[in-house]
Amino acid sequence: MDGKIEMREALRQQQNEIDDYAVYKAVAKIEEDPKNREVLHKIAHQEKRHYAFWKKVTGKSLHPRRRIVWLYALFARILGTSFAVKLLEKREEGAEAFYRRLFDIYPETREIYEDEKSHESELVHMLNDRKLLYAGAIVLGMNDALVELTGTLSGLALAFDKSTVVGITGIIMGIAASLSMAGSAYLEARENPAGEISPATYAFYTGIAYIITTILLVVPFFLVETTLPALVLMFTAAVAAIVSYNFYISVARDEPFWKRVKEMALITFGVAFISFGIGYVVRTWFGIDI
Structure with missing residues (x-):
């Protein structure tokens, strides 16, 4: 391989391959589904083979970076x-162009390239991730809290001058609403004919998502006075x-990131804007000054 830049890229790719090998092995150890575990081991073996190729090219031995594997x-x-x-x-998508440049120099890179290309499609079809079954519960709790509380808090902020009053009201409403949402989520999940989802777990994820979102939205009203x-x-x-949240879903489900962000933001801030206007009208009409 000619040139310092090419050697630097080769060493970077070699490091990535040994890191990926260690990551797949580590994830396979904690994976409960036998089929998922089998495919993870298969891909780990491929990554180790890729590392061995680059080791012959660079003549150097590298070790997995522990912080990457741990993360x-x-x-x-x-x-x-x-x-x-x-x-x-x-992270490996950028390596494809690098491999294509080396087809004529190192024919083995064509096989590595095909391995890398097959990983993503194979992973999409093989993974049975139970955590994703409850993504809908997180959406239900989080989105409902965002829409209801940003709207309510915006309206209250215009009706009342003291931010602590708004914050305390938001906490009371958030806790009550989270319990209500969790109960509704339980009943909804119980009607699921597939039986893959535990109603209690679905309700738990919904309630927790609502409460966490409530905390995020309410905390600012206790940090500043106005x-x-x-x-x-x-x-x-x-x-x-x-x-x-949408970054998580876009990666885990291969869904468009910005489209989801725009949609959720439009709903959330649209409701907040309307509530803000209602609060302004109420404050002006009734002359509230608390």
């Missing part, structure tokens, strides 16, 4: 196998929540 294993435990391995595969800065912080937290 992706943590993703798999908390966010599910689908998210962890698909995020890892997205309502306008609190509203700005609240909407910032809402945007962060929308972006974070």
Whole structure:
């Protein structure tokens, strides 16, 4: 391989291959589904073979970076196998052009390229990630909290001057609404004919998503005394929540990221704007000054 840049790229690819091998092995260890585990081991074996090729090219031995392996294993435990391995595969997309440049120089790279191309489609079809079964519950709780509370808090912020009053009201409403949503989610899941979803777990995810979102939206009203800065912080937290959740879904389910973000943001801020206007009218009409 000619040139320092090419050698640097080769070493980077070699490092990625040994990292990926270690990640797939680590995720396979914590994977409960036997079929998922089998495919993860198969891909890990391919990654190790790719590493061996690059080792012959560079003449250097490299070791997996522990922080990378630990991070992706943590993703798999908390966010599910689908998210962890698909995020890892997205990192490999940039390597495809590099491999294509080497077909004539190293014929073995064509086989490695085909392996890398097959990983993503194979992963999409093989993974049975139970955490994704409850993604709908998270959407239900989170989206309902975003729409209801941003709207309600916006209206209250215009009706009342003291941000703590708005915050306390938001907490009371959020807890009550989360219990109500969890109960509704339980009844909805119980009617699921497939039987794959546990109604209690579905209700738990819905309620927890609602409560966490409530906390994110209400905290700003206890950090600042006036309502306008609190509203700005609240909407910032809402945007962060929308972006974070949709990033997760876009990776785990291969769905368009920005389309989902725009849709959820439009609904959330549309309701908030209307409620803000209602609060302004109520405050002006009744002359409220609390």
